[in-house]
Amino acid sequence: MERAVVLVSGGLDSATALAVARRDGFECHALSVDYGQRHRFELKAAAAVAEHLGAAEHRVVSVDLRAIGGSALTDEIDVPESGLGEGIPVTYVPARNLTFLSIALGWGEVLRARDLYVGVNAVDYSGYPDCRPEFVGAFERIANIATKAGVEGDVFRVRAPLIDLTKAQIIRLGTDLGVDYALTHSCYNPAPDGGACGRCDSCRIRRAGFDEAGVPDPTRYAS
């Protein structure tokens, strides 16, 4: 059975990407990154998702992105609650997906996994530059330049199966593949008990996706 490394954040998209990787026949090695995110519910959700979707293992690598700051998700900057505006929002974390994929690539090389799955998508999203197809393509190129395996012709593939799906399409796909979205966590600004705020960009996009998909929203919102 071929191996794949799947980046699993604990959110809805990466859970769906993991379900797709399993459907594609891979032995899935789930990777989460503890990057000093302000709220820790994501990592608990990631572990639950990895187990639920039959990952062969789930590993957490720590990278202290708080040491560089610069984002509402790692620094003392308020998460916006008024909906998406113009441009890239303050929840953007500088070079986050590049750093995460780099670690996934390193682990993939060690595991002899040549397929890396990432749940980025560029339709119903926050406009982050590192969620676009151009980024995924550029990463696949550098993966095969930066590594021993790539240079030796044992080619890495970067798979972003959600890249051109709407949030509703992602939710329908995951539902068909048996994803229990109640296990996932999307909120940028959760209540102390983990309840979703319902107002941050991530909650808004998620809620609209369930509405449009016609799938009951299992999210536990803070009262």
Add this chain to the structure above:
Amino acid sequence: MERAVVLVSGGLDSATALAVARRDGFECHALSVDYGQRHRFELKAAAAVAEHLGAAEHRVVSVDLRAIGGSALTDEIDVPESGLGEGIPVTYVPARNLTFLSIALGWGEVLRARDLYVGVNAVDYSGYPDCRPEFVGAFERIANIATKAGVEGDVFRVRAPLIDLTKAQIIRLGTDLGVDYALTHSCYNPAPDGGACGRCDSCRIRRAGFDEAGVPDPTRYAS
């Protein structure tokens, strides 16, 4: 004064790259990565080098690459002492420079530094794929695709001023720029007191460089 982020490992090459960045007129922000390397002398050397060469600050970001293993520098694999053989040696750390540059890029974006210096070179080196000009070029491209700054046209430049220099040329350049190489640490397999082994690839390349440059070697070798 424009800012640059300079990756400083504590070794000879990155110390020279820092001296070049300062000569080029940048306010230098030195970045070291604590990646779980088996010996810790590197990080002490990096701090000493950053101070000696007038960096505006020195920051250490932790990334636990031990969690993925796969290298003699992070895992329980013996460091070779018989000289360079065929192919890429076991001291290769999967996706290391890609991960380090990704973090440097993130910090550069936060600092509004658009120049990233890295001391890689592809002449007297261990054959690591992530030290070659192709890699540096690919990283500059992805830096401008992956980031808010890059997408908004505030372009990042990746500077690898040593890329086509021999070790002897690097040592002469650094000596001209006032680098005190006694502060630097290259050995992969140091004695408990930090003395260099003189037998690993890194020691061999370093020692031959001083010989060829005609510069007295200040390295403290283990007796």
